Amino acid sequence: MRILIIEDEIVIARFIEQQVQNISSAFEIAIAISVDEVEHLFPDFIPQLVICDIELNDKLDGIELLRQLKVSHTFETVFITSYKSMNMINRAFEIEPLNYIIKPLDENRLYAGILPAIKKIKENLPQPxxxxxxxxxxxxxxxxxxxxxxxxxxxxxxxxxxxxxxxxxxxxxxxxxxxxxxxxxxxxxxxxxxxxxxxx
CATH class of the missing domain: 1.10.10.10 (Winged helix-like DNA-binding domain superfamily/Winged helix DNA-binding domain)
Structure with missing residues (x-):
């Protein structure tokens, strides 16, 4: 499974990467810390799951970035954010993420938030x-x-x-x-x- 982590704080991105690898070392994982990096990586990497922070401090936030990518690509989404407002959650759910994880992150919170998404994707994997x-x-x-x-x-x-x-x-x-x-x-x-x- 190919997983793209979009997080502008590299320390947090590496922490998420480690937790995902703890679930399975077989995953292919890429990290992007900016919108430009995402746009460069996406066409070749073709992720099946995108774990994305909403606040990227960039030209687009995570919700708008993924909304645009979903026009031409098919992938599942898990959002990570420190925002707890209902308005932000409602906006995020317009693009139908599989989960929404509130910061601060820890191992258990990430595991509980990401595992259901991974299981759903595995269930829908194509035949060999x-x-x-x-x-x-x-x-x-x-x-x-x-x-x-x-x-x-x-x-x-x-x-x-x-x-x-x-x-x-x-x-x-x-x-x-x-x-x-x-x-x-x-x-x-x-x-x-x-x-x-x-x-x-």
């Missing part, structure tokens, strides 16, 4: 790549890769020299094979979350 390759045809994989690039059905049809109707049929079959709801954004969300499985 080998199984995916057995389930999904090569042409369907090509379509999933284009969906991950946020191409529309007409654009995919043009790139693959197929009719939009054929692409729609493929999308329906892929949803059925992956046990997804056959809705407009289901495949986009899945493909963005699982780009590592679609790599050639």
């Amino acid at each position: 790549a080998a199984d995916l390759n057995e389930t999904i045809s090569q042409s369907e994989l090509n379509i999933l890769r284009l969906i991950a690039q946020q191409k529309t059905t007409p654009e995919i049809a043009s790139i693959l020299n197929l009719s939009p109707y054929t692409i729609k049929n493929h999308r329906h079959n892929i949803c059925r094979k992956l046990r997804l709801n056959d809705e407009t954004n289901a495949l986009l969300k899945w493909s963005l979350k699982n780009q590592h499985l679609l790599a050639k």
